[in-house]
Amino acid sequence: LKKPLVTFMYYLAMPFTFIVPKEAVQFYGKDFSRNPVGTGAYRLARDESNFNSRLVYLANPTYRDEFYPTDGSPGDKEAGLLEDAGKKLPLTPRVVYEIIVETQPRWLKFVAGEADRLDLPKDAFDQAITPGKDLDAELRSKGVKLLKTPLMDLTHISFNMKDPVLGKNKELRQALSLAFKAETFIDLFYNGLAIPAQSPIPPGLPGYDPEFRNPYRKYNLSRAKQLLAKAGYPGGKGLPVLRLATLTRSDYRQRSEYLVKAMAAIGVKVRPEPYSWPEFIKNVRNLNGHMWNFAWGADYPDAENFLQLFYSANVSPGPNDAFYKSGKVDSLYRQALATESLSDRVKIYKRIRDIVVEDAPWIWIAHRIFFTMVSPRLHNVKYNEFVEGDSKFLRIATE
Numbered sequence: 001l002k003k004p005l006v007t008f009m010y011y012l013a014m015p016f017t018f019i020v021p022k023e024a025v026q027f028y029g030k031d032f033s034r035n036p037v038g039t040g041a042y043r044l045a046r047d048e049s050n051f052n053s054r055l056v057y058l059a060n061p062t063y064r065d066e067f068y069p070t071d072g073s074p075g076d077k078e079a080g081l082l083e084d085a086g087k088k089l090p091l092t093p094r095v096v097y098e099i100i101v102e103t104q105p106r107w108l109k110f111v112a113g114e115a116d117r118l119d120l121p122k123d124a125f126d127q128a129i130t131p132g133k134d135l136d137a138e139l140r141s142k143g144v145k146l147l148k149t150p151l152m153d154l155t156h157i158s159f160n161m162k163d164p165v166l167g168k169n170k171e172l173r174q175a176l177s178l179a180f181k182a183e184t185f186i187d188l189f190y191n192g193l194a195i196p197a198q199s200p201i202p203p204g205l206p207g208y209d210p211e212f213r214n215p216y217r218k219y220n221l222s223r224a225k226q227l228l229a230k231a232g233y234p235g236g237k238g239l240p241v242l243r244l245a246t247l248t249r250s251d252y253r254q255r256s257e258y259l260v261k262a263m264a265a266i267g268v269k270v271r272p273e274p275y276s277w278p279e280f281i282k283n284v285r286n287l288n289g290h291m292w293n294f295a296w297g298a299d300y301p302d303a304e305n306f307l308q309l310f311y312s313a314n315v316s317p318g319p320n321d322a323f324y325k326s327g328k329v330d331s332l333y334r335q336a337l338a339t340e341s342l343s344d345r346v347k348i349y350k351r352i353r354d355i356v357v358e359d360a361p362w363i364w365i366a367h368r369i370f371f372t373m374v375s376p377r378l379h380n381v382k383y384n385e386f387v388e389g390d391s392k393f394l395r396i397a398t399e
Contacts, residue, residue, distance in 0.1 A: 040392075312326070
């Protein structure tokens with residue numbers, strides 16, 4: 001490193017810095033991913049695996065001495081997550097991952113007792129969850145457990161800041177943001193289970209302030225119309241049709257329709273342009289369009305991971321997909337990277353937050369909540385966005 005970088009230690013814990021033997025990589029070349037050799041608790045059983053449908057892992061007999069944690073977060077002991085404290089890992093000799101693309105077959109396999117863990121698909125939500133957001137009584141009677149985890153993530157709509165219409169007109173972007181009702185969007189597309197986003201910093205990260213309110217995220221049509229007129233487009237007159245890059249999936253088509261209706265309420269016309277995922281990414285990187293749907297999940301537990309999305313050196317094809325540029329933000333961001341004290345770094349993060357919120361390069365939507373279904377025989381399931389290879393903690397009840 002040429003200078004201090006407080007996030008460097010986080011990088012070393014991410015998958016792209018996992019330790020692998022050089023000679024194995026050289027031997028397998030491009031096929032290394034199908035012949036993985038590493039230091040983990042499990043090894044791939046190639047003769048039992050099919051890379052299109054089923055991956056089987058067996059406990060690594062030469063795994064180092066690692067033991068189940070003896071302490072945890074508040075509530076872990078009460079949830080039974082410390083019953084195996086001190087035991088040598090891994091706890092389960094065999095783990096099987098089934099690859100099932102369609103959501104309904106995945107759901108049916110879990111209900112039939114042929115799977116122990118399932119990330120609840122949206123299509124099965126009404127079958128599994130009551131209107132009160134609890135687990136269905138029949139599933140509960142079978143001993144099925146439901147885990148609800150607020151994600152350190154953020155869904156949003158990015159504005160093309162290089163576009164001559166949107167990029168140079170802050171009042172226009174603010175007006176569009178005020179016309180979008182995140183609460184209704186969350187009810188329609190996240191089953192009412194998400195936290196309306198007020199800023200780039202999600203819950204759970206230092207710098208998140210539950211009391212902070214973004215002045216352009218409160219649904220306010222009259223204020224939106226005022227700002228639209230101030231931007232030079234009263235009632236939307238003179239404003240070109242805004243092109244929305246989105247995905248061809250049915251759920252994204254529905255989300256696009258919601259945005260079209262929301263903007264029509266202030267006289268702004270939006271035209272969705274659906275693409276396959278590769279085409280979508282290509283169009284975003286080429287800044288082809290006025291706006292696009294996007295999301296970001298935390299890679300490590302520091303708000304810098306989200307604020308990097310507004311650093312000018314990271315513009316598209318980097319993670320700054322909006323092509324947002326601010327000299328003040330750049331200066332503060334570089335200062336934060338060299339600030340070792342977390343409390344001092346958080347102060348800088350909040351200053352960046354305030355500038356970005358005022359500039360409105362995004363429409364902030366939501367921080368999602370993750371649902372995991374767990375069979376009665378599977379123990380020690382705790383969703384964590386930063387733990388890779390958590391299968392070593394899992395235990396199957398012998399009874």
